[in-house]
Amino acid sequence: MLSLSIILAVLCVPSVFSDECQFTQDCNVKCEGLQDASCACRFGSCITVGHYWFGVTRTRDCEEFTDCDCSETPETCFCREGKCISDPEDKWECHNSTDCSVLEKCSDKDCTCRGNLCEFECTTVEDCIKGDFHCSRSIGSECGCEEHLCTHVDRPKQCEEISDCVELGKCTGDAPCSCDESQCVDPWYVNQSWREDYPTKNCKNAKDCNYSIANCQNDKCTCENLEKVNKYESWGECTPI
Template sequence: MISLSIIFAVLCGASAVPNITDKCQFTSDCRDFCRYTSDAACYCRFGTCITVLLQFWGKKATPQCKNFSDCDCRKTPKTCFCKNGKCTKEKWECHKNADCKAMKKCSGKECTCKGNLCEYECATAQDCVKGDFYCARSIGEKCGCKEHLCTGIQLPKQCEEISDCVKLGKCTGDAPCACTSNQCVDPYYVEYKWRKDHPTKNCQDVEDCNYSIANCQNDKCTCEKMVKVEENSSWGECTPKQNI
């Protein structure tokens, strides 16, 4: 079943939803299907992308189980699962890795049973990078491949604040820089398309100067020379205050 988020996107004329398919082998194949899913978890189960609504409010019921072995149906494990603390006879793919060997999609692969689903994401960490998994886009992490699943490996800490990045030579005190997830990186606004035509613009207010210019921290700069860079957005330049 397509999630309410996808239906809403289609009704609103979203241009990014053509050719969406719910066919899959593994959950990573469901990215396009899951793109508009904000109200549910999204998985690949038995060749079809499915969504499972998440509970964000209300009193949570006392869990019935932690494992299918806690359920009354445990004598028929193929139709007995513990999902979100509730016993269900709805079929899922596996209880353990060995269950995946019988699945066609795992032929020639060492699938891992994760969340009662047989998954395969990688043979090497580079597969995770090529596949654009979360670890490849996460600041402060690099990708690892563990049990054929992509995992994030924490990078060594570089900074606590942008002055640390200046000391390391990662940036200069008067240029945009950010310490994000303890890594010295470009500030978020550097990637904005308008900056190609306005390379010196780096603030909308003093807080932007404190955030991304080391020499401006502690309100040592003002944000001046504002120009309209987009229809609803104006940006200026961090300018040192006089007589500081």
């Protein structure tokens, strides 16, 4: 079994990909499908940055780089994941947004220091939407642009359960509906390609009826007329008992 010190060493040292970038969003394609780590652009290179594994007991040596013994040399001193880093080969871009002004990529932009990286994501909310940032794909929130970073802005709450959506007129009691992230939306299966040919299919079992049909909640329906909609799945129709 790996010792904690070895685990921490592996997690704190990023591995470098190839190709150049300016900001982290430029690395999206290269880092697509990455698991158990995050992706970032550091000094023009896309890198993967590991994180502490869930359940690993650890102690924090710092909250800020000023807590570290190396703080007198801030250009090579950083607090990452609660650990002090002073390796000149593991430098990061900034401690605060003022540090970003010396980087060429920020020479004509007001970059913001986030996670020891100088980032610039937006001037307007539209930039966040066009750039396909996570906020643009969220159900419960919409995009905001603060300090040139894309942020999540909570949408007004619509529901706690699908009966609330029926009361609001967002859907009807006998049609598919979902309360997801406090918003009234179509259930996930409505947008499946097979449903174009099987528009009345809305369940694989009675649990699906409870999930997405308001009039079927509390076990008032069964799932009948199962039919194979593709090679792997059979779907039926929620039918009142």
